Amino acid sequence: MRPGAPGSRTTRLELFYDLVFVFAFVNVTTVTASQLTPVNLYRCLLVLALLWWSWTGFARLGNAVRADQGVLPLVGFLTVAATFLLVLSVPGAFVDRPGGLHGPLIFAGCYFVIRMAQLAVFAWVERSDPVRRGTLLPRAAVPTTATVLLVVAGTVPAKLADRPYAVGLQLALWTAALLVEYVVGVTLARRWWVVVSAGHWAERHALIVLVALGESIIALGLGPKTGLPLTGPVAVAALLGILVVAMLWWAYFDTLAYALEQALHHARDPDLRRRLSRNVYTFLHLPLVAGTILFALGLKDLLADAASPETPGWGPPLGGFWVAVLFGGVGLYLLSLVACALLVLREVHWPLVITVVVLAVVAPLVAPIPELASLIVLAVLVTVGVVVETFSEDGRRRQVRQLALEEQLAAEADQSHWRQDHL
Numbered sequence: 001m002r003p004g005a006p007g008s009r010t011t012r013l014e015l016f017y018d019l020v021f022v023f024a025f026v027n028v029t030t031v032t033a034s035q036l037t038p039v040n041l042y043r044c045l046l047v048l049a050l051l052w053w054s055w056t057g058f059a060r061l062g063n064a065v066r067a068d069q070g071v072l073p074l075v076g077f078l079t080v081a082a083t084f085l086l087v088l089s090v091p092g093a094f095v096d097r098p099g100g101l102h103g104p105l106i107f108a109g110c111y112f113v114i115r116m117a118q119l120a121v122f123a124w125v126e127r128s129d130p131v132r133r134g135t136l137l138p139r140a141a142v143p144t145t146a147t148v149l150l151v152v153a154g155t156v157p158a159k160l161a162d163r164p165y166a167v168g169l170q171l172a173l174w175t176a177a178l179l180v181e182y183v184v185g186v187t188l189a190r191r192w193w194v195v196v197s198a199g200h201w202a203e204r205h206a207l208i209v210l211v212a213l214g215e216s217i218i219a220l221g222l223g224p225k226t227g228l229p230l231t232g233p234v235a236v237a238a239l240l241g242i243l244v245v246a247m248l249w250w251a252y253f254d255t256l257a258y259a260l261e262q263a264l265h266h267a268r269d270p271d272l273r274r275r276l277s278r279n280v281y282t283f284l285h286l287p288l289v290a291g292t293i294l295f296a297l298g299l300k301d302l303l304a305d306a307a308s309p310e311t312p313g314w315g316p317p318l319g320g321f322w323v324a325v326l327f328g329g330v331g332l333y334l335l336s337l338v339a340c341a342l343l344v345l346r347e348v349h350w351p352l353v354i355t356v357v358v359l360a361v362v363a364p365l366v367a368p369i370p371e372l373a374s375l376i377v378l379a380v381l382v383t384v385g386v387v388v389e390t391f392s393e394d395g396r397r398r399q400v401r402q403l404a405l406e407e408q409l410a411a412e413a414d415q416s417h418w419r420q421d422h423l
Contacts, residue, residue: 001125002066004196010203013068013076017058018211020080024051024087025215029293031091033300039167041325043094044297045290046174050111052286053181054083057118059204063196065125072121079117086110094170096158104154108147115143132192139192142185149177186278194270195277202261205281209252212292216245219296220303233315233372234303240372240379241299244330247379247386248292251337251352254390255397258404263344280340287336294329298322302371315371320364323374327363330382331356351392355385 028051032044058079065072085106092103119140126132153173160166195201220241260280267273301322302315318326334352341349358381366374390397 001072001121002069003125004062004064004066004200006197008063008066008197008200010200010207011062011066011068013073014058014062014204015207017055017076017080017083018207020083020087021051021055021208022211022214023084024090025212025289025293025296026218027087027090029215029219029296029300033297036297036301036321036325038321039171041297042171043174044293046171046178047090047093048290048293049178049286050181051087052289053178053185054086054111054114055208056282057115059201060193061118061121062204063200064194065121075117075121079114082110082113082117086114094154094174096154102154104158105151108150108154111150112143112147115147116140119143126192135188135192139185139188142180142188145184146177146180149173149180153177186282189278190274193274195264195273198264198267198273198277199261201277201281202257202264205285206253206257206261209285209288209292210249212289213245213249216241216248216292216296216299219299220245236372237299237303237375240375243379244295244375244382247382248295248330248333251334251386251389252288255393255400256337256341259396259400260340260344262400262403276344280344284336284340284343287332291329291331291333291336294325294332296329298326298329302326302375314373317368318366318371318374320367322371323363323367326374327359327366327378330378331359334359334382334385347396349389351385351389355381355389358385 028044028047032040061067061072067073067076089101089103089106089110091097092100093107094104096103119136122139123133123136126136150173153170157166157170157173160169220238264273264276264280267276302318335356338349338352338356341347359378362377362381366377
């Protein structure tokens with residue numbers, strides 16, 4: 001195993017990992033959209049949070065060691081296979097379906113394999129460090145405890161299916177597993193985790209945001225099922241959806257992603273860098289992804305109605321629940337960007353704050369109107385908010401982007417010089 005370096009970037013093998021998470025987001029969205037209730041929506045968020053924690057383990061691993069060197073590709077293939085099987089088991093992760101393997105146990109077992117494979121690599125890397133070696137046992141106890149809770153959640157409530165509290169007990173056990181991983185795991189990480197490459201860490205999280213935005217585009221392309229007829233309402237809904245996704249991309253990638261990475265590079269103190277990496281990327285990028293998935297869920301339902309010949313031309317009224325999913329997902333995404341900027345740059349991006357407030361105020365008002373009209377309102381509000389945000393940065397945007405461009409040109413010049421001498 002070769003250790004990571006301060007200037008390392010994302011490897012192609014790590015992009016291969018992310019292909020599985022593309023399928024994961026699509027599968028979770030499709031399963032949830034097929035029967036979306038408040039309970040199933042909470043289950044969706046629980047699964048997303050555990051998937052996110054598994055993905056952050058891949059990101060930490062690729063930051064500490066070179067993921068495409070030595071034995072690491074073999075470990076990667078093992079965990080990718082386990083992740084793929086875990087995603088296949090998602091439809092039966094809470095309630096076992098007849099005629100196949102036990103879904104809850106498969107989910108819990110695959111999750112345990114993923115987490116322990118990641119810890120095994122760290123154990124090998126840190127075998128010569130007595131301080132870090134002493135933390136391995138408590139670190140291994142965290143996913144073990146979470147897996148036990150998932151196993152109990154998949155077996156005990158099934159025996160109490162006729163009791164009114166069975167679903168609540170299952171959700172409580174899943175929530176407890178999640179809290180064990182996040183709270184205890186983050187607490188232990190303060191003693192051993194070091195961000196070797198700030199550029200790698202920022203790039204990995206930017207790429208997973210792209211994966212989540214790609215899920216929204218997939219939702220537009222496929223709808224609730226393949227073969228979506230291209231009617232006028234479907235075309236309008238698709239174009240409006242692309243506009244919203246483009247604005248969400250712009251709000252993050254135009255300037256903020258560069259500014260966050262530059263601040264992470266500037267944080268030379270290991271404790272400060274670790275706090276920024278944890279709070280801004282591990283924690284605040286989760287609601288970024290969750291908000292995008294919620295928006296994709298809303299798009300699936302909207303396109304299903306737009307394509308149906310039984311619905312009015314502009315679609316039926318969106319309704320309170322779906323307007324909360326659609327508008328709430330976009331609002332959660334924008335609010336996460338505001339929190340990132342406030343935490344790292346000490347700036348309040350007021351246009352985005354105002355956009356979130358307006359979305360919260362307008363959402364109940366558009367619930368009774370047709371779905372396509374609601375989507376038009378959403379697209380207009382988001383576009384106006386992001387455009388105003390772009391033109392109200394008072395030179396900050398130009399400065400951040402110029403610095404990012406100079407860094408890119410310098411890296412390209414160094415690479416070109418090396419190639420001229422060695423290739």
